[in-house]
Amino acid sequence: MLRQYELVERVKAYDPDADEALLNRAYVYTVQKHGSQKRASGDPYFSHPIEVAGLMTDLKLDQDTVITALLHDTVEDTLTTIEDIEHQFGPDVARLVDGVTKLSKIEQMTDDERAAENLRKFLLAMSEDLRVLLVKLADRLHNMRTLHFIKSPDKRQRIARETMEIYAPLAERVGMYEYMREMQLLAFEQIEPEAYATITGRLEQIRSSEGGQVDAIALKVKQALAEAGVRVEVSGREKHPYSIWKKMAERHVSFEQITDIFAFRVVTDTIEDCYRALGVLHTVWQSVPGRFKDYISTPKSNGYRSLHTSLIYESTMRVEVQIRTREMHRLNEFGLAAHWAYKQGDRPDGAVGWLRDLIEIVDASHDAEELLEHTRLAIYQDRIFAFTPKGALFQLPKGATPVDFAFAVHTDLGAQTVGAKINGRHMPLRTPLNNGDVVEIIKGKSAEPQLSWLGFVVTGKARAAIRRAVRQKEREEVIAIGRMLFDDISARVPSKIGRKAIRAAVERLELEDEDALMHAIGSAKLSDREVMEALVPGSTADLPELPAQEQAISIKGLTPGVGFTLAPCCHPVPGDRIVGLRHRGEGVQVHAIDCLELASGIDADWVDLSWGERSKGAVGRVRAVLYHRPGTLAEMAGIFAQNNANVINLELTQRDDPFHTYDVDLEVNDLMHLTRIVSALRASEAIAQAERI
Known part of the structure; x- marks a missing residue:
């Protein structure tokens, strides 16, 4: 653990103007606040924030970031408040500490919910100041270094997976490859202990059996470049164990089949030398087709720049070579942090x-x-x-x-x-x-x-935007259905319903506004009786149950004795506005007024029609998009049964994983009956979309 004077000396070494008194006060503050608290390792708890602050000095980060690292756990783990931090160390440090502070454990949340809420707060804080991310990554790295002290295997696994799935990728996205590699290695050891032990054991065997082969290859590369007049530094190493395991999993191969175990880094003075070195290496050794990448002319989104190539060494061995300048190497290893060096004028401004x-x-x-x-x-x-x-x-x-x-x-x-x-x-x-x-x-x-x-x-951005748009469209459609159902419900209330009654109903049902009421009706979250009672309290007390009646369809406006059929193109049901088309020598075909097929009936006689007073029973068609998983079709069938609708025909019209689309013909009483069925389908978690067609 760094002593107080050592930490201050580290900061003063790269920032002579740093406020020594403020750094000392922050060091003492965290020691006092964490007091006798212990970590799982048995060490004093304050050793953790002090080590995180040390990591910040390794990156030569500014004074406020180092102080934030010292204080980052005080709000969560002690009685300290953000107001206390602001009073002692100023608003900038308080804002950074607030951004880094982890959420308290919320026991009723699932692991996914806890991770999601932590991530949500983290991302929003990052967007305001990227130093929050740098401290958080250092915090997680130090916690991973001491993870083995935690006794619970389940907790170790959870932390390791969260690190592998969220923090290591974030480190990669901001170009902090040193942090990323160490996080992945420590998480890999916990998540796949057998694979970790096997691969690290095989790498140890290679080191002992091959002796100084890595050094020998590095020397050969350096000599070849020196003979061509290119001054370079060359270093070599075995590939990262997690990188090897990932390659084995992706290619479905054994360790023995991985040919590019060794990786070498060539560091030059200039960009021109990078390309010259590449030309020399491709001349001396055969390159592996398809393995060359130029990240100098086209950098990665995190700013990473380098040339990557793979060579065949001594006929059989593949080696990976990265070629970059010294400045590129500095930025590549520490990425965003390198731009935050204490006196840089080109610091990242806002969210990248x-x-x-x-x-x-x-x-x-x-x-x-x-x-x-x-x-x-x-x-x-x-x-x-x-x-x-x-x-x-x-x-x-x-x-x-x-x-x-x-x-x-x-x-x-x-x-x-x-x-x-x-x-x-x-x-x-x-x-x-x-x-x-x-x-x-x-x-x-x-x-x-x-x-x-x-x-x-x-991409996550596309999926999130599509889902949001689809949800908004569905909400608007559900509200429209709700308004139709509301008109039917309010017609059965024994008094006229005005805006005042609707506002009162919204309050009684504890909803936000009128749209929320219509949405609740349209999504079948409220029954007719609940809505009627909310509109006019007591109105359902003596409401008789309406007996079910099976009535034949009758149409007004037809000449006596003339037959009719319901058009199969639009499936009109009682309650739709309808019109008839009469062709010479044929009966009348009844269409919904908005049927697209009416355009083809110009040569026919149009007949103004309406439904008979007690018309009940017709075939309506519904299109439902189901999630492709077990039980969804059964759930849809259950909704039809609950709503007393008989299925006449069911057809799978489209497979587009993760969705299956069905067209269903249903026997329904009238438009209101069909509308309620569509509403119930939309309320189901098994069904992504439902509409009448």
Whole structure:
């Protein structure tokens, strides 16, 4: 553990103007506040914030960040408040400490919910000041270094998985590869202990059996470059154990089949030397096709720059080589933190592009599960590069489609997408993009995101935006259904219903507003009786039960003796506005007034029709989009049964995982009966969409 004077000396070494008294006060403050608290290792608790502060000095971060590291656990684990921090150390430190402070444990939450809420607060705090992220990553890294002291295996596994799924990817996205690699290694040891032991054991065997082979190859590389007049530093190592395991899993191969165990780093003086070194290496040794990547001319989204290539050494051995300048190496290893060095004038200002996307995802996500899914998609995927027709570059995950590209350019563009050209050719929206593709998005003013897009988009931003748009559309449709049902309900109340009665009903039902009332009615969350009682208290006390009546359909407006049929194109049911088409020598075909097929009846005689007073019973057609998982079809059938609707025909019309679309013909009494069924379908968790067709 760093002593007080050692920590201060570290900061003063790179920032002579640092406030020594303030640093001393922060050190003493955290020691006093954490007092006799102990960590799982038995060490004093204050050793943890002090070590995190030490990590901040390794990165040469500014004084406020070091003080934040010292104080980051005081609000959660002691009686200290944010107001106390602000009074003692100023508003900037207080704001940073508040951003880094972990949430208290909420026992009633599931692990996913706890992780999601922690992540939500974390991302929002990051968007205001990226130093919050740097302290948080150092906090998590030190906790991972002492994870083995925690006795509970389940708790160790949970922390390790959270680190692997959230914090290591975040470290990678801001270019802090040293942090990422160590987090992955420590998490890998907990999550896959057998695989970790096997791979580290095999690497140890290679070290002992091969002797100084890594050093020998590094020397050969350096000599080849020196003979060509390129001054370089060369270092080599075995690949990271987690990286090897991941490769084994992805390629479905054994350890023996992994050929590129060794990796070498060539550090040059200039960018020109990087490309010269690459040319020399490709001349002396054979390169592996498809393994060259130029991240100097096209950096990664986190600013990472380097040349990557793989060579075949001595006919059989593959080795990976990274070529970069000294400045690139400094920025690559510590990424965003390198830009925050204590006196840099070009510090990151506000949220970087991918972080802005994450904040948008936080706003769009419906629940904990969605938030974690979308965020993992956004921060943890291999990237490709695609261009707009004007040459703007966008980085996307492998497998991304034109829809993902459109949402990456702008959320509004994604929402208005109707088609796409890839390299000048019209292509389906589900087409995976390749590196270097030029993508032109075709948009329509009245277009809107489609639920089926969730079957092929891969970015968290696109999935979150699509789900939000679909939910909003569904809400509007449910409210419209609710208003129709409300008109029917209010007609049965023994007094006229005005705005005042509706406002009173909203208050009695403890809802937010009138739209919330209509939504509750439309989604079958309120029964007719509950709504009537809320509108006029006592109105349901003597309400008789209406006996079920089976009545034949009758149509007003027909000449006596003339037969009629209900049109199969629009399936009109009692309650629809209807019109008749009469062709010579045929009976009358009854259509709903808004039927699209009416345009073909210009040569027929139009007959003004209406339903008979007690018409009941017709076939309505519903289209339902079900999630493709066990039990969803049975749940839909159960809804039909509960609503006394007989299924005449059921047809699977489209498979588009994760959805299946069914068209269902139902025997219903009237429009209100059909509307209630659609409303009940939309209220079901098994059904993504439902509509009358």
